[in-house]
Amino acid sequence: MENKREVHASVKDERLVEKRRDQMIRGAVSLFKQKGFHRTTTREIAKAAGFSIGTLYEYIRTKEDVLYLVCDSIYEQVRLELEELDTDEGTVDGLKVGIAHYFQVMDRMQDEVLVMYQEAKSLSKDALPYVLRKELEMVAMVEKLIVRCVETGELELDEHQIHMLAQNVFVQGQMWGFRRWALQKRYSLQEYIDLQVELLFSGITGFEKQRRTGGVV
Template sequence: MVKNSEKLQVETSVKDEQLIEIRRQQIVDAAIGLFKEKGFHRATTREIAKAAGFSIGTLYEYIRIKEDVLYLVCDNIYHEVTQRLSSFPAHSGTVDELKEAIKQYFSLIHSMNDAFTIMYQETKSLPKEAMQYVLNKEMEMVAIFEQILKSCVISGEITLSERELFLAANHLVVQGQSWAFRKWALHKQFTIDEYIEYQTNMFLFGVLRM
């Protein structure tokens, strides 16, 4: 099981934690639109500040460098995924629970399509420490699905080895995210509900022992 990554601290001169959370969400929302339109490197901090609705001076009260903004975008994704999948704490070990977890995860990616696309396109621009944090958070998402799958193995509903569990969990994470980074092809052929149904069925045909 992957241990929880220690959250990186983005420096701020503001002491009000609630205000920090509000302002940084505004920064993230503004940055996603700009990064989608112009790309990370072409978008400027001044443009991010303007899109967020405050001055460049105010922006720098909540971040140090533009890469901090990209990190906040990525971290927001992992926070939302964790929150969404935390609704499966009991791990009952049923295929129905697994199917619901897949649905919740894929639906979240659909609702955060631009953010996931930016993460895949621009993560390489993060500093080394932030990059490692993002990679660790990816593995935490894998571990969530790995645990759900393991519960299904324990209950006898599926049969997988430890290595197969790890590969199957990675498969689910990647196939969910492909809805974002291959949207140029997939969105022309499928609705999100169809994509969830077809991907879930194909996945289960691979892991269920008939």
């Protein structure tokens, strides 16, 4: 795993650093969504966070540090949410619950995720690899749910199919935020979850049928 990039702070109180950076992140997400990373100034971020530009620079050195903190915070929140799932159950029903939970997390964090993908290209060369690695870790958490179903005999999928299914689940959760301008006109969140789960598992059924018959579905 890539080492976490250190963001310098002149303040030594770790709880205060965390508090101020949380304020910074919330203010920055709103601004980055409205104006984009490059058009947003550090002065505007400080104002949105509720403190002075001088105070801002006690907790970060550059505007790129703020973007990194935004991306890292998003993945950390998703990780904590997904870790709450019971990954040892190993049932199809449990997998469906896990997928629905992940989609609900993406709904709650759709602004943050949208900003992250729009602006990740602006991360520094030392920060980008770490952020990309965090995304792979999130996919691996979804993959773990699928693997448990294979281990218990609930599903028959090979390694490549497991990984591709995990990638599909991950992207479809994010799609609710990326395409919300169109999707929310036709579906509620629950309708979107139900339909995506139905389509995913119809594909799984097709894979399993093809393996049993040795032919094309």
